[in-house]
Amino acid sequence: AQSVTQLGSHVSVSEGALVLLRCNYSSSVPPYLFWYVQYPNQGLQLLLKYTTGATLVKGINGFEAEFKKSETSFHLTKPSAHMSDAAEYFCAVRDSSASKIIFGSGTRLSIRP
Amino acid sequence: DGGITQSPKYLFRKEGQNVTLSCEQNLNHDAMYWYRQDPGQGLRLIYYSQIVNDFQKGDIAEGYSVSREKKESFPLTVTSAQKNPTAFYLCASSPRRADTGELFFGEGSRLTVL
Numbered sequence: 083a084q085s086v087t088q089l090g091s092h093v094s095v096s097e098g099a100l101v102l103l104r105c106n107y108s109s110s111v112p113p114y115l116f117w118y119v120q121y122p123n124q125g126l127q128l129l130l131k132y133t134t135g136a137t138l139v140k141g142i143n144g145f146e147a148e149f150k151k152s153e154t155s156f157h158l159t160k161p162s163a164h165m166s167d168a169a170e171y172f173c174a175v176r177d178s179s180a181s182k183i184i185f186g187s188g189t190r191l192s193i194r195p
Numbered sequence: 196d197g198g199i200t201q202s203p204k205y206l207f208r209k210e211g212q213n214v215t216l217s218c219e220q221n222l223n224h225d226a227m228y229w230y231r232q233d234p235g236q237g238l239r240l241i242y243y244s245q246i247v248n249d250f251q252k253g254d255i256a257e258g259y260s261v262s263r264e265k266k267e268s269f270p271l272t273v274t275s276a277q278k279n280p281t282a283f284y285l286c287a288s289s290p291r292r293a294d295t296g297e298l299f300f301g302e303g304s305r306l307t308v309l
Contacts, residue, residue, distance in 0.1 A: 091235060114296045125199075125285055125300030126238075133296075172237060176296035181245060182228065182253070183298055187237035 084109045084175045088186035096194045101145075101160040103189045105173030108154065114176035115156045116183065117147055121169050129171075132156065143167070168193045197222050201286050201301035208273075208280070208308050216271045216304045218286035225290060227269035228298065231255060232283040241284075244269055273306060281308045 089104040107113055114133050118126040130141025137149040143166075147158045156173060173186040199220045208214045220227065226245045230238040240253030244263040258277025263269055269288075273280045283305050287298040 116297070118298075123283075123303065123305070125201075125287075125302045126298070127300070128297055131297060181226075181251075182240055182243055183296060184240075185230075185238040187235060 084111075084113070084177050084184050086115075086173045086175050086184060086186040088171075088173050088189050090189055091187065092190045092192065094192040094194060095163050097165055098162050101158070101163045101167065101191065103158040103171050103173075103191065105147075105156045105158065105186060106154050107156060107173070107175050109175055109178070111178045115147075115149060116174040116176075117141065117145070117156075117158050118172045118174060118185075119143075119169050120172065120188075126172060129158070163191075163193050165193050165195070167191060199286055199288055199299055199301035201284075201304050204302065204304060206304060206306045208306065210308055211275045213272055213274050214280075214306065216273070216284055216286075216306070218269045218271065218301060219267055220269075220286075220288045220299075221267060222288055222299060223266075224288035224299070225266070226288060227263070228287045228289075229253075229259075229261065229269070229271045230285045230287065232285060232303075238285065241271065280306055282306060 085108045087106045116131045117129040120126045132149045140146045145160045170188045170190045202217045228243040229241040242261040244250035260272045285303045286301045
């Protein structure tokens with residue numbers, strides 16, 4: 083069965099510093115992978131997705147993620163953190179039946195001034 | 196504008212009462228989903244529907260019920276059988292078996308049992 087593991091429930095970085103949020107996946111089929119962002123008391127919004135093709139995918143708000151099959155990872159990065167990046171981030175994988183999305187437990191990102 | 200509308204945004208319920216959360220979409224998506232969110236546990240799938248008049252249980256369906264009589268609507272009823280219903284509930288939709296698998300979310304409904 084497909085699953086995702088997010089390492090670190092809370093990450094804190096200084097404004098302007100590199101953001102790195104870790105995600106490892108388990109999948110019996112070629113995975114479709116996603117990162118979503120959630121601001122307080124709101125729904126989730128898609129940041130970026132990997133389906134096939136180029137392994138480095140760029141998303142909104144300057145985020146990008148690299149699919150590494152050998153490491154079963156899909157880490158999310160941003161070169162320079164902004165205060166507005168403070169939110170909860172979820173890694174997700176599409177189920178092999180393509181009928182549902184499975185989410186990780188989330189990582190809360192805090193930005194220090 | 197196209198999107199997903201959930202109501203109410205906040206809801207309080209006494210123990211033993213059923214409550215229904217509304218989810219409406221005008222994106223012409225075939226598939227709709229209900230997730231429950233608790234702190235530190237991410238999103239857990241309650242029910243999903245890929246077509247009108249059909250739905251499947253997710254990972255935590257006990258104590259919940261749904262209907263899908265119209266393509267646009269997928270209401271969730273939290274019954275008195277749900278032992279710990281206080282949570283944030285999120286509705287989502289996607290084109291049926293879309294290649295991308297991308298979900299579009301509503302803004303959520305926060306249910307508190309008093």
